[in-house]
Amino acid sequence: xxxxxxxxxxxxxxxxxxxxxxxxxxxxxxxxxxxxxxxxxxxxxxxxxxxxxxxxxxxxxxxxxxxxxxxxxxxxxxxxxxxxxxxxxxxxxxxxxxxxxxxxxxxxxxxxxxxxxxxxxxxxxxxxxxxxxxxxxxxxxxxxxxxxxxxxxxxxxxxxxxxxxxxxxxxxxxxxxxxxxxxxxxxxxxxxxxxxxxxxxxxxxxxxxxxxxxxxxxxxxxxxxxxxxxxxxxxxxxxxxxxxxxxxxxxxxxxxxxxxxxxxxxxxxxxxxxxxxxxxxxxxxxxxxxxxxxxxxxxxxxxxxxxxxxxxxxxxxxxxxxxxxxxxxxxxxxxxxxxxxxxxxxxxxxxxxxxxxxxxxxxxxx
Ligand SMILES: NC(=O)c1ccc[n+]([C@@H]2O[C@H](COP(=O)([O-])OP(=O)(O)OC[C@H]3O[C@@H](n4cnc5c(N)ncnc54)[C@H](O)[C@@H]3O)[C@@H](O)[C@H]2O)c1
Ligand SMILES: O=C(O)C[C@H](O)C(=O)O
Numbered sequence: 001x002x003x004x005x006x007x008x009x010x011x012x013x014x015x016x017x018x019x020x021x022x023x024x025x026x027x028x029x030x031x032x033x034x035x036x037x038x039x040x041x042x043x044x045x046x047x048x049x050x051x052x053x054x055x056x057x058x059x060x061x062x063x064x065x066x067x068x069x070x071x072x073x074x075x076x077x078x079x080x081x082x083x084x085x086x087x088x089x090x091x092x093x094x095x096x097x098x099x100x101x102x103x104x105x106x107x108x109x110x111x112x113x114x115x116x117x118x119x120x121x122x123x124x125x126x127x128x129x130x131x132x133x134x135x136x137x138x139x140x141x142x143x144x145x146x147x148x149x150x151x152x153x154x155x156x157x158x159x160x161x162x163x164x165x166x167x168x169x170x171x172x173x174x175x176x177x178x179x180x181x182x183x184x185x186x187x188x189x190x191x192x193x194x195x196x197x198x199x200x201x202x203x204x205x206x207x208x209x210x211x212x213x214x215x216x217x218x219x220x221x222x223x224x225x226x227x228x229x230x231x232x233x234x235x236x237x238x239x240x241x242x243x244x245x246x247x248x249x250x251x252x253x254x255x256x257x258x259x260x261x262x263x264x265x266x267x268x269x270x271x272x273x274x275x276x277x278x279x280x281x282x283x284x285x286x287x288x289x290x291x292x293x294x295x296x297x298x299x300x301x302x303x304x305x306x307x308x309x310x311x312x313x314x315x316x317x318x319x320x321x322x323x324x325x326x327x328x329x330x331x332x333x334x335x336x337x338x339x340x341x342x343x344x345x346x347x348x349x350x351x352x353x354x355x356x357x358x359x360x361x362x363x364x365x366x
Pocket of ligand 2: 166266267269276277
């Protein structure tokens with residue numbers, strides 16, 4: 001009896017601690033879900049079996065803005081796709097995502113852009129057989145010009161924009177030019193897919209988990225002239241972070257097959273799937289926005305297509321992919337990396353292609 005009595009107080013204390021912890025957690029999760037929702041626009045949202053269809057559930061599940069951030073999703077597509085767009089809305093309702101606080105499915109660009117905090121631009125015109133590059137550019141220039149104005153006038157003032165649709169860098173450039181009141185730091189394009197592909201290739205080559213590999217770089221255009229650079233990449237081992245280049249010990253592979261595999265991965269997926277990459281593009285778009293909004297982990301950089309400030313000799317004003325770190329919703333280009341002659345040449349080739357695309361895009365405006 002005495003023995004049981006001596007246990008009474010510690011048990012009561014433990015019970016109270018557990019109860020308080022449960023109450024605190026309950027209040028905490030309630031407060032999180034009570035956060036005001038952020039509105040995310042996805043254009044090209046009806047792209048059946050494609051990026052839109054893969055991306056929207058990821059956003060609704062919290063993969064883009066975190067597991068405690070409620071969201072409202074605006075989906076825009078064109079009139080011929082409106083039936084498919086409504087089907088996506090029906091499926092979103094049927095999924096009962098706890099974070100999803102509202103869905104708008106529309107073909108009206110003004111309604112779609114109203115009040116958005118994040119805009120993911122997946123919609124665009126795809127090259128069809130027999131079409132000239134200039135014809136495709138011309139269609140995308142007019143789409144991005146119109147959507148730039150709608151975002152400028154109707155989105156939230158601090159709206160962050162990610163352009164996914166190809167030609168991603170040049171579409172983002174047009175959007176920046178025609179939305180001058182959106183800070184240029186808020187307009188970016190997707191090269192995170194290429195970055196993740198480069199991490200994947202190194203992880204496969206060394207047979208290490210991809211989460212142990214970091215700090216590859218994609219320089220330049222999201223096209224086959226991009227320069228995937230592993231010179232500064234590291235791999236976490238038992239002895240700390242080691243140079244990926246030294247661990248691989250095969251500079252020839254790094255300067256040939258590694259680069260071409262990443263550059264041509266999009267085409268390889270299209271050949272194998274008969275459709276362009278959707279799952280990996282959607283997942284990378286979430287990575288891009290998540291790191292931009294919530295910050296990159298300490299000691300890690302990622303690749304983002306951003307407006308060049310002249311860093312690394314890249315012509316200012318071009319939308320070019322750089323290594324960046326993010327903190328408090330702002331990206332900064334990583335400075336001071338050593339650039340060897342081989343890299344310099346590759347970085348200039350992709351900058352030259354971007355300048356040619358810019359000239360072509362401007363010629364479509366006339
Ligand atoms: N940057 C990258 O890493 C990356 C990776 C993969 C694909 N992409 C590009 O992303 C784009 C989308 O790919 P997808 O496979 O989802 O294509 P998709 O053809 O399935 O979807 C595109 C959608 O855009 C819509 N659309 C066309 N014009 C529009 C407009 N004015 N406003 C709104 N929506 C419009 C179409 O109706 C369609 O539903 C393509 O340009 C593709 O090349 C980029
Ligand atoms: O859609 C494409 O042309 C390919 C895409 O940009 C990709 O990199 O997978």
